[in-house]
Amino acid sequence: MAKEMTYIGKRTPGLDERDKVLGNVIYADDFTLPDMLYARVFRATKPSALIKKLNVEKARNLPGVACVLTADDVPNNESISNVVGQTTEVGLLEAKHQVLVKNRVRYYGEAVALVAADTIDAANRALELIEVEYEEIPGVFDPIAAMKPDAPKLHGNNNIIAQWKLRKGNIEKAFAESDVVVENTYRTPRQEHAHLEPESGVAWVDDMGVINIRSATQVIEHYRDVAAVLGIPQSMVRIEGTIMGGAFGGKEDVTVEVFLGLLAWKTRKPVKLTFSREEMGFGRQKRHPYILKYKTGATKDGKLTAMEAEIISDAGAYVYLSPWVLLYSTVHSTGPYFIPNVKVDSFSVLTNNIMTSAFRGFGAMQVAFAYESQMDELAEKLNMDPFELRKKNFLKKGSETANYQKITSDVLLKESVEKALGALGEKSTSSGSKKIGRGFACSWQSYGRMTYLHDTSSAWVGLELDGSAVVRSGIPDLGGGQRESLRAIAAQILGLKIEEVHVISTDSQVTPLAGTVTATRALFMSGNAVKLASENVLNIITRTASKMLKVSAEDLYLRDKLVYTSGGESIPLVKVIKECAAEGSMPQSLATYKAPFTDPIKTDVIKDPVFADFTFGAQAAEVEVDTETGIVTILKYASAQDIGQAINVNRAEGQIEGGAAQGIGFGLMEDYLEEKGVPLTWNLATYLIPTSKDLPDIQSIILESKSGKGPFGAKGVGEPSITAAAPALVSAIYDAVGVRIKHIPATPERIYWSLHNSDT
Amino acid sequence: MDGKEYYNIKLIVNGKEVKGSVAAETSLLDFLRSKNYIEVKKGCDKGDCGACTVLIDGKATVSCLTSAIQAQGRKIQTLKSLGSWDKLDPLQEAFVKHEALQCGFCTPGMLMTAKALLDENPHPTRDDIKEAISGNLCRCTGYKKIVDAIEAVSKGEN
Ligand code: FES
Numbered sequence: 058m059a060k061e062m063t064y065i066g067k068r069t070p071g072l073d074e075r076d077k078v079l080g081n082v083i084y085a086d087d088f089t090l091p092d093m094l095y096a097r098v099f100r101a102t103k104p105s106a107l108i109k110k111l112n113v114e115k116a117r118n119l120p121g122v123a124c125v126l127t128a129d130d131v132p133n134n135e136s137i138s139n140v141v142g143q144t145t146e147v148g149l150l151e152a153k154h155q156v157l158v159k160n161r162v163r164y165y166g167e168a169v170a171l172v173a174a175d176t177i178d179a180a181n182r183a184l185e186l187i188e189v190e191y192e193e194i195p196g197v198f199d200p201i202a203a204m205k206p207d208a209p210k211l212h213g214n215n216n217i218i219a220q221w222k223l224r225k226g227n228i229e230k231a232f233a234e235s236d237v238v239v240e241n242t243y244r245t246p247r248q249e250h251a252h253l254e255p256e257s258g259v260a261w262v263d264d265m266g267v268i269n270i271r272s273a274t275q276v277i278e279h280y281r282d283v284a285a286v287l288g289i290p291q292s293m294v295r296i297e298g299t300i301m302g303g304a305f306g307g308k309e310d311v312t313v314e315v316f317l318g319l320l321a322w323k324t325r326k327p328v329k330l331t332f333s334r335e336e337m338g339f340g341r342q343k344r345h346p347y348i349l350k351y352k353t354g355a356t357k358d359g360k361l362t363a364m365e366a367e368i369i370s371d372a373g374a375y376v377y378l379s380p381w382v383l384l385y386s387t388v389h390s391t392g393p394y395f396i397p398n399v400k401v402d403s404f405s406v407l408t409n410n411i412m413t414s415a416f417r418g419f420g421a422m423q424v425a426f427a428y429e430s431q432m433d434e435l436a437e438k439l440n441m442d443p444f445e446l447r448k449k450n451f452l453k454k455g456s457e458t459a460n461y462q463k464i465t466s467d468v469l470l471k472e473s474v475e476k477a478l479g480a481l482g483e484k485s486t487s488s489g490s491k492k493i494g495r496g497f498a499c500s501w502q503s504y505g506r507m508t509y510l511h512d513t514s515s516a517w518v519g520l521e522l523d524g525s526a527v528v529r530s531g532i533p534d535l536g537g538g539q540r541e542s543l544r545a546i547a548a549q550i551l552g553l554k555i556e557e558v559h560v561i562s563t564d565s566q567v568t569p570l571a572g573t574v575t576a577t578r579a580l581f582m583s584g585n586a587v588k589l590a591s592e593n594v595l596n597i598i599t600r601t602a603s604k605m606l607k608v609s610a611e612d613l614y615l616r617d618k619l620v621y622t623s624g625g626e627s628i629p630l631v632k633v634i635k636e637c638a639a640e641g642s643m644p645q646s647l648a649t650y651k652a653p654f655t656d657p658i659k660t661d662v663i664k665d666p667v668f669a670d671f672t673f674g675a676q677a678a679e680v681e682v683d684t685e686t687g688i689v690t691i692l693k694y695a696s697a698q699d700i701g702q703a704i705n706v707n708r709a710e711g712q713i714e715g716g717a718a719q720g721i722g723f724g725l726m727e728d729y730l731e732e733k734g735v736p737l738t739w740n741l742a743t744y745l746i747p748t749s750k751d752l753p754d755i756q757s758i759i760l761e762s763k764s765g766k767g768p769f770g771a772k773g774v775g776e777p778s779i780t781a782a783a784p785a786l787v788s789a790i791y792d793a794v795g796v797r798i799k800h801i802p803a804t805p806e807r808i809y810w811s812l813h814n815s816d817t
Numbered sequence: 818m819d820g821k822e823y824y825n826i827k828l829i830v831n832g833k834e835v836k837g838s839v840a841a842e843t844s845l846l847d848f849l850r851s852k853n854y855i856e857v858k859k860g861c862d863k864g865d866c867g868a869c870t871v872l873i874d875g876k877a878t879v880s881c882l883t884s885a886i887q888a889q890g891r892k893i894q895t896l897k898s899l900g901s902w903d904k905l906d907p908l909q910e911a912f913v914k915h916e917a918l919q920c921g922f923c924t925p926g927m928l929m930t931a932k933a934l935l936d937e938n939p940h941p942t943r944d945d946i947k948e949a950i951s952g953n954l955c956r957c958t959g960y961k962k963i964v965d966a967i968e969a970v971s972k973g974e975n
């Protein structure tokens with residue numbers, strides 16, 4: 058490795074950014090092939106109904122229409138997948154899905170038929186010609202009602218599709234011995250990803266009979282799902298990922314891939330499918346709305362004694378990743394605090410609402426709103442500074458969590474709070490109806506997948522004859538610069554310039570599979586894999602060079618395409634590569650990084666480690682609340698995260714700022730509303746996300762403990778950056794006007810009515 | 818074929834004449850994308866996101882709400898009219914330097930809005946910049962670095 062840090066921890070712009078500002082990037086929908094068909098999805102307009110009649114003949118006969126597919130045309134329309142890690146005692150164990158509605162519609166927007174035609178106009182007209190008759194059947198739209206035994210069932214005989222527990226100590230005794238106890242119920246909204254780029258892709262069958270799908274996906278491994286639906290070998294489906302126009306978990310479950318695979322397979326023509334913005338609203342997963350009942354106790358000197366919680370998530374009509382999201386919630390439910398006595402029961406419940414699944418924060422975010430609000434309430438009851446209270450209870454390196462997991466990295470929470478609060482500077486002053494308040498919140502968020510999934514990531518690194526390097530890694534790039542980080546890591550280890558390293562990524566048949574760009578795992582897993590492979594290449598080079606230079610290999614390092622001895626002697630890298638080739642030891646390596654592995658969870662009580670490590674951080678806000686309108690203006694905002702080691706400072710800051718922005722949206726304005734399963738906010742005129750005028754200049758503060766499990770001691774930052782925003786804002790609002798909003802988003806209406814109506 | 822009437826049109830895009838045949842309701846956005854101006858992005862098709870922003874006679878306009886027919890005889894500029902690989906426009910340069918983008922999907926529209934702003938008001942305040950780009954949604958960045966980049970160009974700091 059180069060002796061000094063050349064690219065790690067710097068602000069070097071990514072090479073692809075030039076193409077981004079020039080408009081040269083070919084995103085999924087920008088790609089076309091000759092003679093390509095255009096597809097559309099026909100979607101149900103009832104949340105709970107049986108299909109009595111479905112007539113697609115007129116649509117099929119429309120000139121220009123190549124095919125119309127219904128459930129009958131799908132080789133394996135129904136799929137059942139086991140949800141790894143859930144127990145046998147909990148209701149339904151299996152995630153059931155249908156590609157297209159066979160008989161029963163379970164949510165408004167469910168896909169019923171697929172159309173492919175010569176032009177998008179013809180495809181749209183074909184949709185209008187599809188005739189469907191529904192018989193509405195009773196649905197259930199409230200998760201608490203759905204838990205009752207007599208509720209209409211979505212699948213099987215139990216709407217509770219996942220249940221997890223934490224059990225530690227004796228909460229009855231601990232509450233009895235507590236000096237203060239606070240009890241509250243919190244609610245969080247159904248948040249829409251609202252990535253700017255719609256789900257999209259193009260598929261074709263190549264001259265080897267392989268279905269190629271070029272799509273915007275966080276998970277190229279979905280080629281396996283396409284193969285399963287078609288009943289063909291997995292080797293006959295290839296997914297080539299594109300640079301995504303944002304995703305945030307919204308392109309984690311299958312989006313267009315299965316539909317495209319079916320259409321290309323049936324028509325043997327290239328097909329493009331891009332969802333409309335409306336379809337992104339009512340046809341795609343959201344963040345789970347939660348109901349969180351919390352009871353927390355402490356001694357009078359501020360030591361947490363016990364916590365009890367009941368957590369209910371609305372899973373919508375299909376299982377998707379709900380059991381895992383709920384597992385995250387359960388493990389993270391205590392917050393980053395040591396609590397000796399804990400009892401948590403969490404449930405994920407099917408309803409006829411829109412499906413919910415992965416979204417940045419993945420279940421660890423909803424609970425942060427609850428555990429941090431509880432800390433503020435306890436502090437107030439104890440007449441203690443909220444930071445003092447937290448300091449007495451923060452987890453430390455070596456502490457044991459409520460799932461009996463030891464914290465193995467540094468916990469810089471105190472430093473994070475100090476930095477975030479410090480960054481707010483002088484406090485503004487209230488005037489008239491405009492009241493100023495400040496708040497902060499802490500968070501913890503795992504990075505990397507659950508350890509019982511035995512996650513791995515592979516990468517290949519090789520040197521060309523001229524000394525430049527090629528990296529192959531399956532990891533997709535969702536806009537965060539995942540590819541660029543791998544480039545920097547390889548350049549650092551091999552002593553090359555960044556432009557001398559090329560990264561080929563996200564192609565299921567060309568790049569070694571690296572797993573998903575989800576769970577804040579891309580840098581952690583693929584970064585380690587590329588680092589391993591680069592180090593292996595380096596070893597091959599130094600071994601051969603040591604023979605050439607007659608010095609020990611440990612004494613050698615690479616810089617600027619020269620192999621140096623510690624004494625400053627050098628030979629050109631290309632000479633060494635030539636010698637390697639002559640010896641038959643090629644300077645290339647396929648390496649697999651394995652995350653820490655643990656055994657599968659055996660019961661629904663989580664009592665073993667589930668995550669490799671956590672990122673800790675804090676966010677702080679100063680707000681102005683207008684008591685006459687309830688309108689909140691954020692005046693100052695800061696987020697401090699210990700990310701272990703910044704690989705690229707610009708991009709790390711970008712994650713911290715962008716995560717805070719989405720968290721602010723979640724806390725103050727975003728809520729995907731439905732009325733008895735019928736969506737009300739399915740476009741960007743009704744579903745509002747923060748604009749430049751809604752946000753202050755978010756200050757990002759990077760702490761580097763170098764204690765993480767990623768390359769160079771890095772921790773993950775993608776998800777941790779969103780987690781603490783909502784509780785920080787709610788805390789600031791309370792500080793300003795003395796009302797605590799327990800049902801977010803904290804909209805002007807909610808604040809106004811909390812101020813003006815003592816009943817709410 | 819579908820009973821619709823089609824009109825032959827001629828537009829001036831980035832200084833070049835572009836011909837085509839469109840229906841009355843064809844948007845400028847769809848027309849441009851069909852002619853491979855893929856740098857003009859479709860984020861919503863309803864005027865809510867700003868990803869499709871182009872300049873029409875120097876004014877930032879959402880091309881999804883503009884009909885292709887209406888745009889005849891007017892000067893249309895897409896992102897490709899700004900800089901080239903060898904010579905980026907100062908705004909493009911600043912967006913790279915300040916990391917004013919992540920996924921880059923909002924970037925083409927954002928840059929055109931920024932261009933129109935600085936052409937009209939070379940020395941905007943940060944609030945002016947925020948006001949100007951408030952119709953351009955970005956879901957990745959939180960906008961701070963975008964405002965930083967535009968401000969840097971306005972101050973000649975690039
Ligand atoms: S695509 Fe035109 S404003 Fe969104």
Ligand code: FES
Binds near residue numbers: 922923954
């Ligand atoms: S950079 Fe992704 S939407 Fe702006």
